[in-house]
Amino acid sequence: MTEGIKSDEEKAAEARRGPQRSGGGPGHGVGVPVEKPANFGQSAKRLLGLLRPDRAAVILVVTLTAVAVVLNAIGPYILARATDIIFGGFFGRNIPAGVTQEQAAEGLRAEGNDTLADMVAAMDYLVPGQGVDFGALGQVLLLVMGIYLVASLVSWVQARLLVLVVNRTIFNLRRDVEDKLNRLPLPYFDRQPRGEVLSRVTNDIDNVAQSLQQTLSQLLNSLLTVVAMVVMMFVISPTLALVALVTIPVSVVITAVIGKRAQKQFKRQWKHTGEVNAIVEETFTGHELIKVFGRQAESRRTFDKANNDLYEAGFGAQFISGIIMPTMMFVGNLNYVVIAVLGGLRVASGTMSLGEVQAFIQYSRQFTQPLTQVASMANLMQSGVASAERVFEVLDADEQELESTSPVTLDDPHGQVAFEDVDFSYDPERPLIHDLDLRVEPGQTVAIVGPTGAGKTTLVNLLMRFYELDGGRITLDGEDITDLTRKGLRSRIGMVLQDTWLFQGTIRDNIAYGRPDATEEEIVQAAEATYVDRFVRTLPEGYDTELNSEASNVSAGEKQLITIARAFLANPALLILDEATSSVDTRTELLLQHAMNALRSDRTSFVIAHRLSTIRDADLILVMENGAIVEQGTHEVLLEAGGAYARLYQSQFAGSVVDVDEELTAGHQS
Incomplete structure (x- = not known):
């Protein structure tokens, strides 16, 4: 039921601490240094290693390819007989019958035609006085036709099998990447623009699939063909075969020199592709704010720069790799x-x-x-390997800490929470929380207040194990939360954030997201308790109303109500409300306060709020500054103390803008 990760205050705090995120706004991340060129050999080997689960099918593909290549290699050797039959018949027709082949050759030498005599003497299918043997010629042609027919059939079977292997491999790769994303810690996504991650998961995997599909079969066929052709050439004439083999080192040198230059460009191409995707995704997400602040021109310039970088990298990659094929054709x-x-x-x-x-x-x-084909495939292979390396970077990323080998199970959690000497920081050089101690009894409502960046949302994120502690521990009912599975811990916690998240589906499905087995009656009861039912009834399709991908067909306040109903239906032991009423109007907020009271009854609740009117009845109010709890107590006790909480309260309700300005001025002077 996690609606998000960080509140706006946390993002602002991170901006103050330093560039912890990539992709904080439209165009962010374009200035990232160019990555080092891919290790083509190692990455290609690993890419081919993905085929290992289908090794039996791969072996069959190789076998069928070898059979087809051998058959195609035998064809010209047999077809040479047909040429010799025709050529021998042409000369035999012009030699008188009864004269032997040796006699005919000697007669030509006597006339001074030594070259023609040598040719006649060497002919295997010459019969003096007889023309072309069409019977023998027909047998040879039928044999060659049969060989090529069988070779084509074998190649078709091999191609079909290879398509199956490649698609199954890409299916497994997509599954592995999806599983990996679920195991990655949230700090990984804090450092990566969403568009960049999406590009690796979609564009790069698609490019790997296309490269494997187009190059694997042709590459295998080409390599086996080269071997078969070399063998047949040595069978016919070792001398000419040695002359032909000069092409191999020349081809290898040309491909290596040009390919090394092209690989860098392909790496840059796919890197800039990810940047362009990130910019488009961020610009589209924030298009309303971009228009409000009149930043269309700047956004366009940022996109144009990234698009131009992509154009230059793509042009360079295709141009350099495109030189290989015409050069090889010339050789x-x-x-x-x-x-x-x-x-x-x-x-x-x-x-x-x-x-x-x-x-x-x-x-x-x-x-x-085949050498030319391999050279022409160099751009595809390099592009595919470059994309594969980007996918491997995701698969190789550090995962979140492993679960306990013998996890504890809380069958009946009461909601007692304790923070014991907790230390945490997003950046080791900028400590945020140090030696924090806190104890919350079951059923208590704890409100957390403080200025932006004080660490309020961080506190509940640590409780959810979105981030791991640097020191100390957090316990739930006396059990260290690291001894629980993350799923077991989070299944006991309901969370509603100010940044609402709804998926494309019906309102009913969105409410039941945290509890899919809920009955229709339970869904309606949760909706009634959180005042969702009153606006749903006004919709033509009621609870079957389909929300679009952006949930733009309901208002911001209605989105918030739906997320609150979702948490209500889940009936968690712990409840976290992070500015959960920030998007609703004043009247709805008052109604929701009653719903919240019912929602918080008999369960421990953490409420993060800027509007202090919403937490006056909390059992315990924590005031945080710079990651530390500077005050704690009830509303009345903290007001009487006249400390940080009293100053926050007065700034909201005393209407003294002058006092706030004076406080800020004093802070700058100090």
Whole structure:
């Protein structure tokens, strides 16, 4: 039932202490230093490690890919026979029948045609006096067609299986990130703009999915194809194969040099993407205040700067990585020219057949093509790994302290709360609470007052274990709250903050949020007790009224009433009200005071209030200044003491603006 984390006074206090948060306003966080470039190798290895749960399917994918590559590699070698059959038939038709192949070659040498004689002598499918053997040619072509058909079928099965593996992996990654977010301590979110966190959870994971989907299959296929093509080239001609292999080191050097420069740009691109999202999210959330204060131009300038940084990083990343593919194509074409020239010379010398040269050229093209594809995928791989690293940063973030291995269970809590020598600070260099002692008996109503930044909301946040103590302990019914599970502790506490939180759903669902098993009658009773029922009845759809994502179809006061009804329905042992009536009108506030009295009966309550009229009947009033309790007692006792509480009370009800001004002036002079 936690409506939020910090009140406005706490945020103001943090602003005074130093920049503890990132994203305090529109455009905040743009000046964050650029992160170091990603460790591509380590991050890529970890990304591939996500596939480990589906290792059996991955092994099958690799096997099917290997089968398809082998079949595709055999095709050109067999197809070379068809070329030799046609070429041999062309020469055999022009040689008289009855003359042997050796005789024909010797006759050509006698005429001085040594080159042509060498070619004739080396032909495997030459039959003097006979043309093309179309029967043998048809068998070869049918065999090749069957091989390619099977290879295509295997590739289709492999692609379908890979899609399943990748989507399941991303599903598990999203689940792990969601679980991790639930285990992160609240200080982590205090330091991160919401737009930045959302960008990592949505944009970056989507980019990882796209990169895996587009590159994993092609990368695996390309690497296996390179191996298969190298083997086949060595089978045909080791000499030409060595010439073709010169392409590999050249390709590796080009890819490494260009890729290293592009990786930095991709890291910057996704970092600036998160910043732009943070600015848009914050600007949209506070668009009313931005218009009220006339800061549209400044907000636009902040966005334009971040958008321009994103443009420059994105352009740089795509431009640099885009150089790889045309460079690789140029290297591949040079390799093709060299092989074609050398192959022609070997055919002329009779050391290779025309079909073998044709097959070798085809293999060399299929050899350089995967290298070019890998190079062209470099931008996708680098972008995906950069996004993966940002997601891994969330997964690697320090989690909240572990729960007790043998947690205590409070079956019937009474609500006795004690703070014993409590120390806490948001920043170790700026202590906030030191040696705080407090004891609250069951059923008491404790009001906490004090100037902005005194630590009032911090006190209840520590009770909720939103933050861990630096020293001392807090007990509930004599049990250290660290010995309870967080869920067990918070299930006993109801909390209503001045910053209301309602989710998209019906009013009924929002009231029952803290107690989903509540009956319709119990929901209505809670609504009646907190004066929600009176305005709900005026709505056309009553309790079935659907609240939008911003709950803008009800007023601010009505939102507050719904959150109070939610706490009322949960019936907690401890109740925390942090300026819970700040958004309602005076008449509604008076009505709510009666509802609050009923809500606070028989349970321990902590009430944080600036309007002292709302806490006059509290059993104990704590006055806090600079993280310490400077006064405590009832309303009457504290007024008679004439201390800090009396000054706060007089500033509200005596109407002495002059006194306040004099006090502020004296404070500045001192």
